Structure formats: C-alpha cells, structure tokens
Amino acid sequence: MKLAVCLSLCLIAVGDFAFARPANLHIKRQKHGRDGLPSVESSSHQVRSGPVWNAHLGRREVPQEHSHEKFLTTVNQFLKTDNPDGIVDAVFGLLGNAAAAAGQGQISNTDCLQQATADRAFTNAKTAGSVEGLTAALIYRALERNTGAVGQASVACTAIQAVNPEIAAISQHQDPASANAAATNKAIVLELAVQIANIGGNPLDALQSGTFAPGQIGDPTAKGNSCDDQGDAEGCIFTQNLLVEDATEDEINAAVAASATAAPGAAATATAATSAAASAVAECTAPPAAESSAAVSSTVSSASASTTAAASTTSAAVSGSSNLDLGSCPDPTIVFADGFDGRQEKSFEPSDTTAFTHGSALNIKVITDFICQQLDVKCKASQEAIDACNAGATAAQGQTGQAAADAFNSALGF
Structure with a gap:
C-alpha cells in the first residue's frame, strides 16, 4: 500500500515538472508556438508550458x-x-x-x-x-x-x-x-x-x-x-x-514625397514662386569666376555628382563659421538648389553630406530634423548649439525655398 502511494506521488511530481515553465526559457528556447506558448526541445521529448x-x-x-x-x-x-x-x-x-x-x-x-x-x-x-x-x-x-x-x-x-x-x-x-x-x-x-x-x-x-x-x-x-x-x-x-x-x-x-511636401496650397504656390526668384537671383548675381574656380568645386565636393552650377553657387554662398560649439561637425548648414539626387526641381540638402549622410528632400523639415539629431548623437555638439538648431528648424518652417534655408543657417550663426 505504501509502495503504491509513493509511486503515485512520484508520478504527480513528474507530471508537474513536465508542465512547469523553465526559468531559463530565453536561453534554451528553440521553438515557439504561434499561439504564444513556448517550447523547450531536447533529444528525446518536448516540454510545453501548458497542456x-x-x-x-x-x-x-x-x-x-x-x-x-x-x-x-x-x-x-x-x-x-x-x-x-x-x-x-x-x-x-x-x-x-x-x-x-x-x-x-x-x-x-x-x-x-x-x-x-x-x-x-x-x-x-x-x-x-x-x-x-x-x-x-x-x-x-x-x-x-x-x-x-x-x-x-x-x-x-x-x-x-x-x-x-x-x-x-x-x-x-x-x-x-x-x-x-x-x-x-x-x-x-x-x-x-x-x-x-x-x-x-x-x-x-x-x-x-x-x-x-x-x-x-x-x-x-x-x-x-x-x-x-x-x-x-x-x-x-x-x-x-x-x-x-x-x-x-x-x-x-x-x-x-507626399510627406515631405505636405503643405497648404498657398504655401506650395509661394514655394514655387520663391524658388523661381531665388534661381533668377543666383543666375544674375553669381560672379563669373565662381562657376569655374577650384575653390567653389572644393566647397561642393561632397554634393551629389548631379548637382548643377546653381547648386554650387548656393552652397558657396554659405560662408563663415559659427561661434557655437558644433562638436565634430563644423558645417551643419543647408543648401537649396537644383539637381540634387537627379531631381528636376529645387530641393534641400546638407552642405556637408559626409558628416550628415542624408539625401535631398523637398521639405526642409526632413533635413533640419536629421541635422539636429546628428548634432546631438553623432557630433556631440553643445546643448546651446542643439537648442539653436531646433530653433532654426522651427524658423525654417515659416519660410519657403532659399529663405527657409537662410533662416535655419542664420539660427546656427552662419
């Protein structure tokens, strides 16, 4: 009688162990059921977490x-x-x-x-x-x-x-x-x-x-x-x-593209008008030597191979240095020009695409958000510089075309 009782207790204990969830499930796990019940497999049997x-x-x-x-x-x-x-x-x-x-x-x-x-x-x-x-x-x-x-x-x-x-x-x-x-x-x-x-x-x-x-x-x-x-x-x-x-x-x-260009119709019309005006000003005021000088080529060497002369002129226009501590990224400015990434229309792009590895965008917010993020996590800029970047990003949203780029760059001291 005692022997039968002992055997029964042993069988119950084995049964309880078989259905217990292992403490080191995340180490021994090999398969999980689609219903969310994990299993631990061995060479001879499987132990399930539920019956x-x-x-x-x-x-x-x-x-x-x-x-x-x-x-x-x-x-x-x-x-x-x-x-x-x-x-x-x-x-x-x-x-x-x-x-x-x-x-x-x-x-x-x-x-x-x-x-x-x-x-x-x-x-x-x-x-x-x-x-x-x-x-x-x-x-x-x-x-x-x-x-x-x-x-x-x-x-x-x-x-x-x-x-x-x-x-x-x-x-x-x-x-x-x-x-x-x-x-x-x-x-x-x-x-x-x-x-x-x-x-x-x-x-x-x-x-x-x-x-x-x-x-x-x-x-x-x-x-x-x-x-x-x-x-x-x-x-x-x-x-x-x-x-x-x-x-x-x-x-x-x-x-x-739709996310980048999301704006009221009036703003979109203003963008097109501003873009045309900026292009005309660039073409009329650029010094003749600027189009062929090695200095300008060096300034825009990090830009896309498809960048046009107008883009070179715009990039060259961003000059000087900021008094802010920009960490390892001294040029967080943005350029606005034709020809980036093969686009037929003007778009925004970081001036330094080596430090800020982002393609062009029609909405400046895409670029400003990325630059401010990189100033923080990659460039290790000061908090004052990051705050100025965020302020510039906000200011840029109230402008269009070249004016938007200028607003952002100005906030950073350029």
Whole structure:
C-alpha cells in the first residue's frame, strides 16, 4: 500500500515538472508556438508550458518570430547596450502574450512589449548615431507578432506611449489572413517608409517588414505560409523567398514625397514662386569666376555628382563659421538648389553630406530634423548649439525655398 502511494506521488511530481515553465526559457528556447506558448526541445521529448496544445492545433500557424532574423539581431544588439527595463530578449516582443510575459522585464503591459523593445533600441541607436540601428528598430516595430490562430490579429499597444515619436508612429503588421489585412499592412509600410526616410535611412527598406502570404483559416496542417529558422542569420522569409511586399517602390517613393511636401496650397504656390526668384537671383548675381574656380568645386565636393552650377553657387554662398560649439561637425548648414539626387526641381540638402549622410528632400523639415539629431548623437555638439538648431528648424518652417534655408543657417550663426 505504501509502495503504491509513493509511486503515485512520484508520478504527480513528474507530471508537474513536465508542465512547469523553465526559468531559463530565453536561453534554451528553440521553438515557439504561434499561439504564444513556448517550447523547450531536447533529444528525446518536448516540454510545453501548458497542456492545451491539442485543443488549438488545427487552428494555429507555425511560429515566425525568427523569420526576419537580421533585424531581430540588430535590435538585440542595441537593446542590450542600455536596458533599464530588463527586457530579456527582443524575440519576446514578437511572441504571443502567454510566452512574451516571461521576457517583458519591468514593462507593465505585455501588449506593448514590442513597442517598448523597439523604443529602447531606437533610443540607444540614436545615442550611438547609428542609422542602421534606428532603421532596424523601426522595422522591428512593424513586424507581425505571433497570435493564437490563422487570421487572428494581434492587439494594438494603447497603454504605453513611446518616447520616440518615430516609434510611436508605427504599429505591427497583422496576420495576412485577418480582416482588412492588406490595407492595414500597406498603410503600416508606407508610414514606416516615411519614418525611415526621416532618420536618414533608405525608405525602400520598409518593404522588408512585410509578412507572408495569407494562410487558410482552419488549415488542419497548422503549417500556414510562415517560417521560423533561428539558424538563418538573414531571415528565412528572405532566403526562402516568402516575403510578400505590401506596396510597390513607386508607392513608397510617393508616400515619402507626399510627406515631405505636405503643405497648404498657398504655401506650395509661394514655394514655387520663391524658388523661381531665388534661381533668377543666383543666375544674375553669381560672379563669373565662381562657376569655374577650384575653390567653389572644393566647397561642393561632397554634393551629389548631379548637382548643377546653381547648386554650387548656393552652397558657396554659405560662408563663415559659427561661434557655437558644433562638436565634430563644423558645417551643419543647408543648401537649396537644383539637381540634387537627379531631381528636376529645387530641393534641400546638407552642405556637408559626409558628416550628415542624408539625401535631398523637398521639405526642409526632413533635413533640419536629421541635422539636429546628428548634432546631438553623432557630433556631440553643445546643448546651446542643439537648442539653436531646433530653433532654426522651427524658423525654417515659416519660410519657403532659399529663405527657409537662410533662416535655419542664420539660427546656427552662419
């Protein structure tokens, strides 16, 4: 009798151990269910964190949190340079809530773990002056989270406000089989492209945040169309050609251009008039020798190869030096001219494109925001210089064309 009781107790203990969540889940993790329940695999058996798998097996999709591995890797790199909330690993932000809770650290709302992870990585990348890190954080924020079933959308984060407005502007992709997914995901990608452009990245990279082809709701195989390979450093969605892009390159470029030129019709008309006047003044007042002198060529050597003589003249017009402490970037000025990046119209561009690696933009705010950000995180300028930059950016918004560039440059002491 005693022997039978002992055996029963032993069996109960073994059963309890089998369903216990391992404390070092983030180290031993190899696979996660699409429904958010993580598993730890060994050579002989699998230990699950919950006993309800069979009840949902016919509806859930295979996991996909490692499908975009290259972005996950980069975000982890920046997350862990300064991680006061103790987020265990960036991968938890892409899991369903049941598994994500194990790695959320001090983040109070599991639905917001993905946003919080991206926000922290973005902040750290900004400190490091890394456009690659900023871009990866934005793309990570837009990736689809695991959910409990094919066609089930993940919950939006509403409980926590992101520190960085660039991150706050982005939400995660939704399961492609969920309601209105095509329109929702396209809108996410277009907004992502705008934010990537604003931090000096390539807006076309936003297309890489896309997810898979829609799975079949109720698919008895539970396979769906996703993949999950932690050993694929690039990301299996790319190497297996499973990525479905949510928009075309033309749509991306149009969204970025529309964001850059968003202004009332009267302001747009004024911009065109001012641009024409500035061009006429430049052509009439430029000294003849300036067009051929080596000095002018040197001044604009960092500009695009397609920059015209008018652009050279405009760049040369920005002279002198500022009394502000600009750190390692002595020329944060902006030029306004024809021909940047092959454009047919005048646009804005940093005078020093070596220190400020950003292409041209029709909206000066895109350039001023980038320059002020770089003065802070890359150039290590003084607070007085950063404040002057922000004041100049505000002043430039009240002007158009060359006057906008002049307002910004003047605020910085040029």
